[in-house]
Amino acid sequence: MNTTKIALVTGANKGIGKEIARQLGQAGFTVLVGSRDLARGELAVKELVAEGIDAIRIQLEVTDEKSVRSAAEWIETAYGRLDVLVNNAAIIPAGDDAVSEVGIGVLREAFETNVLGLVSVTQAMLPLLSRAERARVVNMSTSLASFAQVGDPESRMSTVLTLGYNSSKAAVNMVTVMLANELRGTGILVNAADPGNCATDMGGWDAARTPEEGAAVAVRLATLGPDGPTGEVYAEEGRLLW
Numbered sequence: 056m057n058t059t060k061i062a063l064v065t066g067a068n069k070g071i072g073k074e075i076a077r078q079l080g081q082a083g084f085t086v087l088v089g090s091r092d093l094a095r096g097e098l099a100v101k102e103l104v105a106e107g108i109d110a111i112r113i114q115l116e117v118t119d120e121k122s123v124r125s126a127a128e129w130i131e132t133a134y135g136r137l138d139v140l141v142n143n144a145a146i147i148p149a150g151d152d153a154v155s156e157v158g159i160g161v162l163r164e165a166f167e168t169n170v171l172g173l174v175s176v177t178q179a180m181l182p183l184l185s186r187a188e189r190a191r192v193v194n195m196s197t198s199l200a201s202f203a204q205v206g207d208p209e210s211r212m213s214t215v216l217t218l219g220y221n222s223s224k225a226a227v228n229m230v231t232v233m234l235a236n237e238l239r240g241t242g243i244l245v246n247a248a249d250p251g252n253c254a255t256d257m258g259g260w261d262a263a264r265t266p267e268e269g270a271a272v273a274v275r276l277a278t279l280g281p282d283g284p285t286g287e288v289y290a291e292e293g294r295l296l297w
């Protein structure tokens with residue numbers, strides 16, 4: 056049996072996702088680089104393979120159930136299991152805005168990718184994760200989904216007016232807790248990672264943190280030992296409050 060661990064990272068063709076793929080690859084994983092666009096996925100895989108990483112492109116549009124099913128079938132045929140799932144793909148939809156202003160279609164778009172896509176991928180991968188010895192699921196979250204931080208008028212997080220993004224990521228937090236509860240005792244640990252504000256297309260190129268720094272917390276949660284936590288959210292500085 057092939058003992059190399061297999062990790063799938065969604066939205067891994069750029070940004071923090073690509074860095075998570077890189078760091079998992081450096082840790083010895085075979086990384087499946089999820090990308091909705093084949094050419095963009097291929098570019099990222101070329102870069103990682105040139106660094107000696109065992110990276111493989113996998114077409115994955117998280118809002119397309121057929122794409123999600125095909126990805127799961129491909130992994131099943133190739134490996135028969137999945138050791139790590141990092142649900143990284145997400146958007147801040149164009150036009151995201153304050154509660155009083157945001158278009159309902161914009162909210163729908165945010166939830167379609169950030170929540171329904173994430174749950175759809177997770178459901179499709181669960182049978183494969185349950186065949187791994189100690190699978191890990193990491194959902195990418197954000198301080199903008201934290202009730203503690205957004206609810207604090209002194210916090211910068213209370214000034215960011217993107218209801219679609221914030222509320223869909225708050226839903227991701229609940230998915231994390233509920234899946235962790237469902238899987239308690241199975242050996243599968245499920246946690247959320249807050250990378251902090253990182254310089255990417257989403258985070259803005261003037262952000263203080265690098266994607267490498269942002270990826271590290273997700274990689275730590277993806278490689279937790281058997282006594283690791285489940286149903287919690289972590290940033291670089293440690294456990295956060297929801």
Ligand SMILES: NC(=O)c1ccc[n+]([C@@H]2O[C@H](COP(=O)([O-])OP(=O)(O)OC[C@H]3O[C@@H](n4cnc5c(N)ncnc54)[C@H](OP(=O)(O)O)[C@@H]3O)[C@@H](O)[C@H]2O)c1
Nearest residue numbers: 066070071116117143144145195197252253255256257258
């Ligand atoms: N950057 C930050 O400051 C920051 C802070 C807190 C949390 N986060 C979280 O960290 C994660 C990565 O963020 P990032 O800054 O690296 O974002 P990014 O640079 O915008 O990359 C997002 C990735 O998700 C993919 N994606 C978007 N919609 C998708 C879909 N429907 N199906 C499949 N893939 C899709 C994108 O693919 P395309 O290239 O095809 O668009 C891209 O690969 C996200 O979950 C984000 O919420 C980021």
